[in-house]
Amino acid sequence: MRQSPNERIAEDAIKAWKLLAILMAIIPFLLTLTLFILAYIFTFSYWYGIGLLAITLAEGIITIFIIPKLRWRRWRYQIYDQEIYIQHGILIVNRTLVPMIRVQHVDTKQGPILKKYGLASLTISTAATTHEIPALLEDEAYALRDQISELARVEQDDV
Amino acid sequence: MSEAKRLHPAAIIFRIITIARQSIFGLLPIILLASNDGFFSYLLFGGVFLLLLLIGYSILSWMRFTYRVEEDQLRIEQGVLIRKKRTISKHRIQSIDLSQNVIHRIFGLTKVQIETAGSDRTVDAALSAVTFVDGKLLHDELKQKTKVAETIEEETTTDSHPDKAYPSRKISFPKLFIAGSTSGSFGVILGLFAFALSEAESFIPDTIYQETTNWLISQAIQTIVILGLLVFIGIWLIGILGTVIKYGNFTITRYEEELYITRGLLEKKQTTIPLKRIQAVGIKESVIRQPLGFAAVFVEIAGGEVDKQEGTQTLLFPLMRRSKVQGFLQEIVPEYQDLPESFTALPKRALPYYLVRASWILLLAIIAVAIFLTEWVWIPIVLLVFSAILGVLRHQTNGFHLTDSLLTIQMRQFSKETIMLKHKRIQAFEKTQHIIHRKQELATMKGSILNNFFGRHYKLSDLEQKHVDQIADWYSLREKQGSD
Numbered sequence: 064m065r066q067s068p069n070e071r072i073a074e075d076a077i078k079a080w081k082l083l084a085i086l087m088a089i090i091p092f093l094l095t096l097t098l099f100i101l102a103y104i105f106t107f108s109y110w111y112g113i114g115l116l117a118i119t120l121a122e123g124i125i126t127i128f129i130i131p132k133l134r135w136r137r138w139r140y141q142i143y144d145q146e147i148y149i150q151h152g153i154l155i156v157n158r159t160l161v162p163m164i165r166v167q168h169v170d171t172k173q174g175p176i177l178k179k180y181g182l183a184s185l186t187i188s189t190a191a192t193t194h195e196i197p198a199l200l201e202d203e204a205y206a207l208r209d210q211i212s213e214l215a216r217v218e219q220d221d222v
Numbered sequence: 223m224s225e226a227k228r229l230h231p232a233a234i235i236f237r238i239i240t241i242a243r244q245s246i247f248g249l250l251p252i253i254l255l256a257s258n259d260g261f262f263s264y265l266l267f268g269g270v271f272l273l274l275l276l277i278g279y280s281i282l283s284w285m286r287f288t289y290r291v292e293e294d295q296l297r298i299e300q301g302v303l304i305r306k307k308r309t310i311s312k313h314r315i316q317s318i319d320l321s322q323n324v325i326h327r328i329f330g331l332t333k334v335q336i337e338t339a340g341s342d343r344t345v346d347a348a349l350s351a352v353t354f355v356d357g358k359l360l361h362d363e364l365k366q367k368t369k370v371a372e373t374i375e376e377e378t379t380t381d382s383h384p385d386k387a388y389p390s391r392k393i394s395f396p397k398l399f400i401a402g403s404t405s406g407s408f409g410v411i412l413g414l415f416a417f418a419l420s421e422a423e424s425f426i427p428d429t430i431y432q433e434t435t436n437w438l439i440s441q442a443i444q445t446i447v448i449l450g451l452l453v454f455i456g457i458w459l460i461g462i463l464g465t466v467i468k469y470g471n472f473t474i475t476r477y478e479e480e481l482y483i484t485r486g487l488l489e490k491k492q493t494t495i496p497l498k499r500i501q502a503v504g505i506k507e508s509v510i511r512q513p514l515g516f517a518a519v520f521v522e523i524a525g526g527e528v529d530k531q532e533g534t535q536t537l538l539f540p541l542m543r544r545s546k547v548q549g550f551l552q553e554i555v556p557e558y559q560d561l562p563e564s565f566t567a568l569p570k571r572a573l574p575y576y577l578v579r580a581s582w583i584l585l586l587a588i589i590a591v592a593i594f595l596t597e598w599v600w601i602p603i604v605l606l607v608f609s610a611i612l613g614v615l616r617h618q619t620n621g622f623h624l625t626d627s628l629l630t631i632q633m634r635q636f637s638k639e640t641i642m643l644k645h646k647r648i649q650a651f652e653k654t655q656h657i658i659h660r661k662q663e664l665a666t667m668k669g670s671i672l673n674n675f676f677g678r679h680y681k682l683s684d685l686e687q688k689h690v691d692q693i694a695d696w697y698s699l700r701e702k703q704g705s706d
Contacts, residue, residue, distance in 0.1 A: 064691050064695075064698075065691055143700045145698075145699035145700045146699055152654075155654055155656040156655050156656070157654050158653045159650055159651065159652045160650065160651045160652075160694060160698055161649075161650045162650075162699055163699075164699075165648075165650065189672075190524070190672040191671055191672040191677025191679075192649055192677050194650070
């Protein structure tokens with residue numbers, strides 16, 4: 064666990080995450096709008112709304128323009144014959160080892176956002192944990208899923 | 223035993239009790255509401271009607287419930303409106319446990335609980351009441367075949383009855399007594415007691431309540447103190463009694479493939495733990511027991527019975543001297559006998575993290591209290607001192623020990639726990655570092671194992687980075703093959 068894994072996830076992940084962040088940013092934006100309207104109706108100071116707007120904008124800029132890029136840069140994985148090695152996290156870096164023989168099943172998933180960019184996510188489940196590689200090229204994800212399930216098909220003791 | 227059999231009629235009683243217990247909370251508000259508004263006769267009528275319905279239903283479902291052993295299978299048919307037939311193959315049966323509560327014991331009956339490997343509770347079967355002889359017969363019949371199917375040699379040993387040759391441990395009464403008096407049940411009972419008292423208040427007539435209060439207030443301070451002490455001792459004794467009843471005659475026996483536990487004075491319970499399903503073995507020394515040198519031994523098992531009171535851990539032994547644990551493991555679970563004596567401690571520079579983690583909430587509390595309730599600020603400050611001590615203790619306790627096959631982790635929340643994890647039982651391993659960690663060359667590790675349905679994650683914070691890497695190398699199958 065000294066070196067990072069080699070493989071990066073698909074670069075379009077940044078776009079997908081950005082889109083998701085934009086969609087998510089609508090909620091605080093609507094809240095800010097509501098506050099302005101309330102300030103207009105009940106005639107209290109607009110400064111509360113302006114303060115909230117500043118926070119909303121800052122949060123939006125961070126989650127839309129900065130975090131996806133950083134997140135993508137950190138996200139690495141590597142599939143060995145014996146195990147899966149995953150790294151993720153921006154400030155707090157997580158590195159996870161999942162032995163192939165412990166893998167119970169592998170899923171690929173694709174929501175509307177990922178589909179738009181031709182991506183899919185891969186979920187690896189053991190008896191106790193689940194691990195997700197969030198954005199891979201569709202074909203790559205399917206190939207990887209088959210590869211892992213093939214590798215995981217070793218005789219297991221039990222559980 | 224090929225013909226279909228019914229359960230003992232006492233099963234009807236159990237059925238009634240179960241349903242009544244389940245529905246009482248739903249009905250209670252209605253009952254209270256109705257009795258207040260003077261609809262008492264309606265209530266009585268409805269109650270009797272429901273009761274008759276319940277009894278009728280229970281009798282019907284008893285009549286429809288049959289079981290039989292056929293070839294290699296146990297077949298159960300049940301259901302009043304919807305008929306269900308369930309077939310369980312002998313080879314899939316993980317354990318068969320016989321347990322008796324008070325009613326069972328009066329009639330010479332037993333409950334038979336059959337567990338299969340799946341985590342789906344509904345797949346398992348339970349015969350709520352059969353005669354003890356039948357239960358034993360069923361147990362032997364279903365059990366033996368599985369054993370014979372596995373190994374033929376075992377047949378002789380199971381026939382010439384098992385009890386003698388296998389290592390077995392039984393709890394002694396003094397130990398049981400200590401277990402009861404050091405168990406944390408005190409707080410729970412105190413809570414119940416207080417709750418009962420507050421509820422009773424509304425039932426006791428006002429005059430008596432008033433008189434009692436007046437009498438209490440008029441007493442000398444000594445009497446009140448003595449009364450308080452009596453209540454305290456009483457609660458304590460109840461706690462002990464509870465433990466004695468629950469764990470009385472606690473006996474654990476090791477067979478080839480499984481551990482077998484019987485316990486209970488009033489309610490006799492059997493538990494079978496197949497060795498294959500043990501995920502980890504642990505030792506727990508609670509804050510009260512640790513200074514006295516006592517510990518409890520538990521296992522984490524995959525699937526199996528979920529005991530609501532004990533959570534997901536299953537006790538292997540309620541209480542023993544910490545120094546005797548090694549011998550116990552050697553005898554009962556030799557797979558886990560390498561209990562290390564020393565642990566690799568955390569580095570000094572991890573201490574600040576532990577202090578902050580233990581006390582940040584209280585620091586906030588001090589600020590809040592200092593602003594709003596200045597005269598009470600000493601309370602969080604005193605608590606802060608305790609939490610700081612706890613932080614230091616945690617830092618001192620936490621550590622790990624690595625051998626070829628076992629990763630042993632020692633850690634503390636409040637109780638000190640030592641957990642032995644086998645390489646092949648760890649489902650995934652994680653190393654976590656934040657920015658400052660990386661500069662300080664510290665890292666947090668997390669090993670996940672399977673226990674009842676959920677994973678259990680053992681986390682050790684702020685270790686030396688090189689130690690975490692060392693454990694990762696041990697865990698990684700790839701690296702190991704490289705070095706061979």
